[in-house]
Amino acid sequence: xxxxxxxxxxxxxxxxxxxxxxxxxxxxxxxxxxxxxxxxxxxxxxxxxxxxxxxxxxxxxxxxxxxxxxxxxxxxxxxxxxxxxxxxxxxxxxxxxxxxxxxxxxxxxxxxxxxxxxxxxxxxxxxxxxxxxxxxxxxxxxxxxxxxxxxxxxxxxxxxxxxxxxxxxxxxxxxxxxxxxxxxxxxxxxxxxxxxxxxxxxxxxxxxxxxxxxxxxxxxxxxxxxxxxxxxxxxxxxxxxxxxxxxxxxxxxxxxxxxxxxxxxxxxxxxxxxxxxxxxx
Amino acid sequence: xxxxxxxxxxxxxxxxxxxxxxxxxxxxxxxxxxxxxxxxxxxxxxxxxxxxxxxxxxxxxxxxxxxxxxxxxxxxxxxxxxxxxxxxxxxxxxxxxxxxxxxxxxxxxxxxxxxxxxxxxxxxxxxxxxxxxxxxxxxxxxxxxxxxxxxxxxxxxxxxxxxxxxxxxxxxxxxxxxxxxxxxxxxxxxxxxxxxxxxxxxxxxxxxxxxxxxxxxxxxxxxxxxxxxxxxxxxxxxxxxxxxxxxxxxxxxxxxxxxxxxxxxxxxxxxxxxxxxxxxxxxxxxxxxxxxxxxxxxxxxxxxxxxxxxxxxx
Numbered sequence: 001x002x003x004x005x006x007x008x009x010x011x012x013x014x015x016x017x018x019x020x021x022x023x024x025x026x027x028x029x030x031x032x033x034x035x036x037x038x039x040x041x042x043x044x045x046x047x048x049x050x051x052x053x054x055x056x057x058x059x060x061x062x063x064x065x066x067x068x069x070x071x072x073x074x075x076x077x078x079x080x081x082x083x084x085x086x087x088x089x090x091x092x093x094x095x096x097x098x099x100x101x102x103x104x105x106x107x108x109x110x111x112x113x114x115x116x117x118x119x120x121x122x123x124x125x126x127x128x129x130x131x132x133x134x135x136x137x138x139x140x141x142x143x144x145x146x147x148x149x150x151x152x153x154x155x156x157x158x159x160x161x162x163x164x165x166x167x168x169x170x171x172x173x174x175x176x177x178x179x180x181x182x183x184x185x186x187x188x189x190x191x192x193x194x195x196x197x198x199x200x201x202x203x204x205x206x207x208x209x210x211x212x213x214x215x216x217x218x219x220x221x222x223x224x225x226x227x228x229x230x231x232x233x234x235x236x237x238x239x240x241x242x243x244x245x246x247x248x249x250x251x252x253x254x255x256x257x258x259x260x261x262x263x264x265x266x267x268x269x270x271x272x273x274x275x276x277x278x279x280x281x
Numbered sequence: 282x283x284x285x286x287x288x289x290x291x292x293x294x295x296x297x298x299x300x301x302x303x304x305x306x307x308x309x310x311x312x313x314x315x316x317x318x319x320x321x322x323x324x325x326x327x328x329x330x331x332x333x334x335x336x337x338x339x340x341x342x343x344x345x346x347x348x349x350x351x352x353x354x355x356x357x358x359x360x361x362x363x364x365x366x367x368x369x370x371x372x373x374x375x376x377x378x379x380x381x382x383x384x385x386x387x388x389x390x391x392x393x394x395x396x397x398x399x400x401x402x403x404x405x406x407x408x409x410x411x412x413x414x415x416x417x418x419x420x421x422x423x424x425x426x427x428x429x430x431x432x433x434x435x436x437x438x439x440x441x442x443x444x445x446x447x448x449x450x451x452x453x454x455x456x457x458x459x460x461x462x463x464x465x466x467x468x469x470x471x472x473x474x475x476x477x478x479x480x481x482x483x484x485x486x487x488x489x490x491x492x493x494x495x496x497x498x499x500x501x502x503x504x505x506x507x508x509x510x511x512x513x514x515x516x517x518x519x520x521x522x523x524x525x526x527x528x529x530x531x532x533x534x535x536x537x538x539x540x541x542x543x544x545x546x547x548x549x550x551x552x553x554x555x556x557x558x559x560x561x562x563x564x565x566x567x568x569x570x571x572x573x574x575x576x577x578x579x580x581x582x583x584x585x586x587x588x589x590x591x592x593x594x595x
Contacts, residue, residue: 111283111286112286112290114283114286115283115286115287115290116290117575118283118287118572118575118576118579119287119291119568119571119572119575120533120571120575122535122537123537123552123567123568123571126537126552126553126556127291127294127295127556127564127568128294130556130557130559130564203409207409207411210411211411211413211538214411214413214538215537215538215541215553217556227411230411230413230414230417233417234417234542237417237420237421241417241418241421244414244417244418244421245414245417245418245421248410248411248414248417248418251409251410251411251414252406252409252410252414255409255410256405256406256409259405259408259409260405
């Protein structure tokens, strides 16, 4: 692991620690609205009229932006990671089964995956997000439902390759059931690219979650997410830009760390392909 | 076949949505009878299979149906939005390519220097930034910043809409007005795209710059500019053009956010609005259009490759 990747890993660990601890230890409730007039729109690094210090200032309801941002980070990080893992798991299962079964199963699975791949992921997300009531669970399900195709293709290709290995025939000759051979012998050896894709997908999933929340289709206020915090600062951008800028910076740092970590993982396991880059909105 | 699958999947996805379109469309004071009448009028009470057959039939004739909310053909609604989005997408794509390749090449040529490290950091950071946040930041700089820091009046760029709301200019003045309105959105979209292209161009050019024939070219005494222009970039171009074609749909889809922030009347805004109001025909029409764009872009990449890379013939 190179220096940059190690730095990213430490940064992410610190972030995870901060988003868990800060809201627990904070003096103020990040959701409660108190004396709005005395506390609203305090600039970063200043104190409000009640004498409380706010590291990143306050929003229009006088809520501390730093504490809210950390609370939002919990949701954004959790949804991003879980969404990416969900997509990875679905993709692995579909790809492995398609390659193992072959025939009609394979053709149908790949046809659906091709069809879904030809709609830009963001548009697909918007379509699906409109299906259910917006919220964290919906975003999670939608991230899983729209992100599995790439992984499925990778795993399918690798399973087809691994299937020809002698140890697979050996396992079959020893009388292991087809299911056991697939999940115990084939899939674990075809997992490398899937893990890379999933890791690289975390940053993207966090971005997409924030995008949905920004458009009002994701996490709903008063629960904070980086996306809806930016949306909340949108009409204050001329008078109090920090309200929208701060959560965006948190988002960038997080996604940056995830990308750098994923990049170094990929450099060790596989080469870069143009399609990986193009998939990003 | 692929297009048929996309179209069917879109239909299924949209119809899975809970919530009655008619209930949202009728006025707040409407009675259940009014809603039923509207449902019959929009053919929403017909069996799903019949609706599907009707929609497919229309689609084959190039008819996308009629918008529920605007009561005019979907093709007219989208027809107004497409030029806006496509213009935005294509101009930023062009800028993306030029700026991205230039930055990537510069980095590769100055590999390992401070310039390279700084640019790597900058491109990776911009690449990680959500476009709507970049858009808001730019607005902050050019509105809030322009007044606070006392920038000259030319820097006070309009942040919203496609044209001046008064819209009195004609001829060249109108063009200038649109261009002034386009500067911020195009910059945001191009910045995100260029960051991605630059990352890729850097690694491609860096790989090629180490090749033996590049050393030969240098040994011949060619100037550095000629070596990069004629020998390295010419070989780096094919994969970059493929990447460019593949990223066109992403740029157009990415304009959902940019259009939303800058209040541009493009596809993205139409799509988001239609989803919110359950305007099924518009949502389905827009999705099919996006899918067609992806398929076309892939096709274009495949077709363009032999043209720019003589080594390939297919």
